[in-house]
Amino acid sequence: QVQLVESGGGLVQPGGSLRLSCAASGISFSIYPMAWYRQAPGKQRELVASITSTGTTNYADFVKGRFTISRDNAKSTLYLQMNSLKPEDTAVYYCWVYGSWGQGTQVTVSS
Secondary structure, eight states: OOEEEEEOOEEEOTTOOEEEEEEEESSOGGGSOEEEEEEOTTSOOEEEEEEOTTOOEEEOTTTTTTEEEEEETTTTEEEEEEOSOOGGGOEEEEEEETTEEOOOEEEEEOO
16 A cells, blocks of 8 residues: 655745655556646646656646756655745645655745
C-alpha cells in the first residue's frame, strides 16, 4: 500500500519561500515518476511540476523560474522548493505517484 505524507506548508508573506516534502512508503520510489499538484478553493486540481525517475523535470508555466521539484531516492522523498511566492499560489498542495495521492499540505501566501 502506497503512503504519501506531505509536510512543509504554512503561512508565508508574498515574496517568501517554502519547501514542501513528500515522504513515500510502500513503493519502489526510485523507479516512478512523481508530481506535485495543487488545488485552490473553488478550482480544479492542477499540475504544478513533475519529475521522472531519471530526474527530468517539467513545470507549469505559472511556476516556471520560481519553483523547483527534486527527489532524493535514497530517502524516498519528493521536494518542492517554492520561491517568490504570490497570493495566487495559495492552495492545498498534493504529491502524486502511481495513482496515489497524499493528504495535502496547505500553503497560504498573504500579508
